[in-house]
Amino acid sequence: xxxxxxxxxxxxxxxxxxxxxxxxxxxxxxxxxxxxxxxxxxxxxxxxxxxxxxxxxxxxxxxxxxxxxxxxxxxxxxxxxxxxxxxxxxxxxxxxxxxxxxxxxxxxxxxxxxxxxxxxxxxxxxxxxxxxxxxxxxxxxxxxxxxxxxxxxxxxxxxxxxxxxxxxxxxxxxxxxxxxxxxxxxxxxxxxxxxxxxxxxxxxxxxx
Numbered sequence: 001x002x003x004x005x006x007x008x009x010x011x012x013x014x015x016x017x018x019x020x021x022x023x024x025x026x027x028x029x030x031x032x033x034x035x036x037x038x039x040x041x042x043x044x045x046x047x048x049x050x051x052x053x054x055x056x057x058x059x060x061x062x063x064x065x066x067x068x069x070x071x072x073x074x075x076x077x078x079x080x081x082x083x084x085x086x087x088x089x090x091x092x093x094x095x096x097x098x099x100x101x102x103x104x105x106x107x108x109x110x111x112x113x114x115x116x117x118x119x120x121x122x123x124x125x126x127x128x129x130x131x132x133x134x135x136x137x138x139x140x141x142x143x144x145x146x147x148x149x150x151x152x153x154x155x156x157x158x159x160x161x162x163x164x165x166x167x168x169x170x171x172x173x174x175x176x177x178x179x180x181x182x183x184x185x186x187x188x189x190x191x192x193x194x195x196x197x198x199x200x201x202x203x204x205x206x207x208x
Contacts, residue, residue, distance in 0.1 A: 011062045013071040019078035021061060022108075025054040026079060030087045030100060033107040043114035045127045052131045055115055059132050065112040065119075072105035079104075 026032050035047050048055065059065060080087060080097060091097050118128050 010066045010068050011064050015074035015078050018075040021057045022079050032104050035107040035111050037106040049130050055131050065116040073101045076101040076104045
C-alpha cells in the first residue's frame with residue numbers, strides 16, 4: 001500500500017487475456033455487469049456478491065484491482081467479439097458497441113474499486129469472503145494505515161493523462177463502507193440499461 005496521500009499504479013492489462021477471464025461468466029445477455037456507473041456511488045455489497053465468480057477470477061489474476069478505463073474498454077471489446085453474431089442483432093451500430101464497451105468497463109471498474117476498498121478494511125466485511133478468501137491477518141498486513149486511502153483511487157489515471165473518468169476523488173469514507181448491518185442500507189444506485197434494438201429488448205436484457 002502506498003504512503004498516505006500516494007496513489008497505487010494501475011495494473012498492466014493484456015485485453016485479450018483479461019477477456020478470457022470475463023468471457024466464461026458471460027451469459028446470453030449483453031448486460032454482462034449489473035452495477036452502478038457512478039464512481040462516487042456507495043458500494044453495493046449485494047450486487048458485488050452477485051458477481052462473485054468473475055470478481056474472484058479477476059482478483060486472483062490482478063490482486064490490486066486498479067485499472068484504467070481505456071484498458072477495460074478494450075477488454076470489453078474483446079468480450080464482445082465472439083458474441084458479435086448474436087449481440088450484433090441488438091447492438092446494431094459501431095456507436096452502440098462503443099457505448100456498451102464504455103458502460104460495461106465503467107461498471108467493472110467501479111466493482112473492482114469497491115471490492116478493493118472492502119478487502120482493505122481490517123477486518124474485511126463478512127460478504128467479502130463470499131467473493132475471495134481473505135484472512136484477517138492478510139487484511140491487517142495491507143491495512144497498516146487504517147482505512148486511509150484506499151480512497152486514493154484515482155486509479156493512476158490523472159497522472160498518466162487519462163482524463164476520461166471523473167473519479168479523481170474516488171474516495172470512500174468510512175460512512176460509505178460500513179457493513180450493511182451497522183446502519184440502514186442506502187438505496188441502491190440505479191443501473192442504466194443499454195439502449196438496444198426494441199424488437200429484441202426483452203430477449204436480451206437481464207431481468208433486474
